Amino acid sequence: MADAPRTLSDLGALLAEQASTLAQAVGSPVTPPDYLNLVRRAQDVDRLAEQVLKLCVQQCRDAGHTWQEIGDLLGVTRQAAFQRFGKPIDPRTGEPMDKTVRMADAAERAIKVVTDVLEGRMDEARQSFNAQVLEAFTDEVRGNGLATVTGLVGAFEGFGEGEPFVRRIGDHTVVDIPLRYEAGDMKARVAFDADEKVAGLFILTPETP
Incomplete structure (x- = not known):
């Protein structure tokens, strides 16, 4: 998804589309759905929802809200909210710090x-x-x-x-x-x-x- 939309409006629309597709894939009680396909579609929705949440938090910060307010809303500490969504700058290099977890295990x-x-x-x-x-x-x-x-x-x-x-x-x-x-x-x-x-x-x- 290299060309995935980045605006909140576009992401929200795509999320609604994927959620609707997931709901349709559930099918009726009479016809059992393809459960592996449901898992795949649910995973797609989850990933996109995380993108939407990150962008909402970013816009919330741009609007002047504090990490304490965001943490309270999410039910976590302000530090946990920052660690999940923040974009810290490495004082050694002046560049954004890499938050990618490379230890798969x-x-x-x-x-x-x-x-x-x-x-x-x-x-x-x-x-x-x-x-x-x-x-x-x-x-x-x-x-x-x-x-x-x-x-x-x-x-x-x-x-x-x-x-x-x-x-x-x-x-x-x-x-x-x-x-x-x-x-x-x-x-x-x-x-x-x-x-x-x-x-x-x-x-x-x-x-x-």
């Missing part, structure tokens, strides 16, 4: 690292650490950190609802993973550096930006 790798750390398989976890984390993340640091979390929310019970949230922040790929504890929810945050090594690992409250 970032979520899966982050889940494995968190699982290994929580279950005490540190030899396996450390294979993913960069030099700084490898030096700093000792068994004592791990134990103290988990003890602090346990004191706040009790025992770890498993991964929480929702998919991992993957995004690129500066030179790092960052993954947030919902966690479920005995007395509350938390989230694990794993940051990968440009070499795809773990550059940071934290357990945070869900509202932490």
Whole structure:
């Protein structure tokens, strides 16, 4: 879709057309639809809706609205809204920062690292650490950190609802993973550096930006 329209009016019209086509493809209760075709069409609608949302947010910002207002409307923090829709300028180059996530398996790798750390398989976890984390993340640091979390929310019970949230922040790929504890929810945050090594690992409250 190299020649896809970029104005909000054109995108909105195309979205309405694709949504209408999807509705028609559902068919009647008597005739089962082609379900794989439905998935493909729904995916097209989802992608176009994301373009419409991004352009709406951009125009909202151009009109003077704050990231706090946009975040409140979307039910996220202002930082989360900025990370999703903002266009930060790299102070080193003066150019827009590349927000493309290139680690296709970032979520899966982050889940494995968190699982290994929580279950005490540190030899396996450390294979993913960069030099700084490898030096700093000792068994004592791990134990103290988990003890602090346990004191706040009790025992770890498993991964929480929702998919991992993957995004690129500066030179790092960052993954947030919902966690479920005995007395509350938390989230694990794993940051990968440009070499795809773990550059940071934290357990945070869900509202932490």
